[in-house]
Amino acid sequence: MLNVEKAIDLKTHVGGSIGMSDWLTIEQAAIDDFARLTGDDHWIHVDVERAKKEMPGGRTIAHGLYILSLIPVLQRQVYRIERRGRGLNYGYERVRFTSPVPVRSRVRLNLNLVSVEPQGAFTRIETDAVMELENSEKPAAVARNIVLIADA
Numbered sequence: 001m002l003n004v005e006k007a008i009d010l011k012t013h014v015g016g017s018i019g020m021s022d023w024l025t026i027e028q029a030a031i032d033d034f035a036r037l038t039g040d041d042h043w044i045h046v047d048v049e050r051a052k053k054e055m056p057g058g059r060t061i062a063h064g065l066y067i068l069s070l071i072p073v074l075q076r077q078v079y080r081i082e083r084r085g086r087g088l089n090y091g092y093e094r095v096r097f098t099s100p101v102p103v104r105s106r107v108r109l110n111l112n113l114v115s116v117e118p119q120g121a122f123t124r125i126e127t128d129a130v131m132e133l134e135n136s137e138k139p140a141a142v143a144r145n146i147v148l149i150a151d152a
Contacts, residue, residue, distance in 0.1 A: 002079040007123035007149040010079070011116040018113045018127075022075035023106040023134060026062050028112070032101060034066040048103075057102050064097035067107060067141045071129050074109035075145075085150030093144040101135050106134040114144065122148035 002018050004010050010018075028048065033040050035041040043050050044061055051060040072089065101107060114126040133140040 001077065001080060004079070005082050006151060007081050007125060008116060008118065010081075010113060010123075010125060014113050014116055016112060018111050019078040019125060020111070020132075021074070021077040021109040023108045024070065024074065026067075026101055026103060026113050028060065028103045031060060031062050031066065034063055034069075038063070040065075040092050048087050055102075059102040059104070062101040062103070062105075064141060067097070067101055067131050068092065068095065068143060070107070070131070071109060071143070071145055075111060075127075075129075078109060078111045081149060083152040087150070088122070088148040090146040090148050093146070095141070095143040097141050099136055099138040099140050101133060101140045108132050108134075119148060122150050126147055 001009075005039040011037055030039065031045050035046050038062055042054060042140045046060065047064055048060055052058045055061070107130075110130040110132055114128070115125075116122070117124050127145045129143050130139045131141040
């Protein structure tokens with residue numbers, strides 16, 4: 001894990017990968033919970049029996065937005081800012097869901113630091129987030145993530 005004192009200290013690491021999270025197994029219970037929260041209960045995500053018959057590989061697949069929503073929690077395994085104030089998720093750009101994620105697959109976050117710049121009372125941090133899919137040449141998802149971190 002990369003540890004820095006203040007958000008602006010990340011600037012010295014711009015231009016490459018700053019690390020990877022641990023692998024996370026995608027479980028059906030989490031997919032079902034996400035479906036209930038979002039209302040996206042399409043059968044490819046939640047109907048295990050139908051997926052056995054009709055889906056390639058015979059398994060349900062995770063929602064792309066569920067995989068995207070894992071970035072903040074997995075990011076905590078990649079870097080830590082010791083002295084910081086509040087953080088705001090400013091958004092995502094260039095989001096692509098490049099490979100389906102079957103239930104019981106494992107994903108991990110590979111984080112590439114794009115830029116670190118002062119922005120008012122915050123430090124703006126842009127990363128290219130790559131959600132890698134175990135045993136796949138293609139990632140599950142890629143996105144440019146922008147967060148704003150205030151100093152302590």
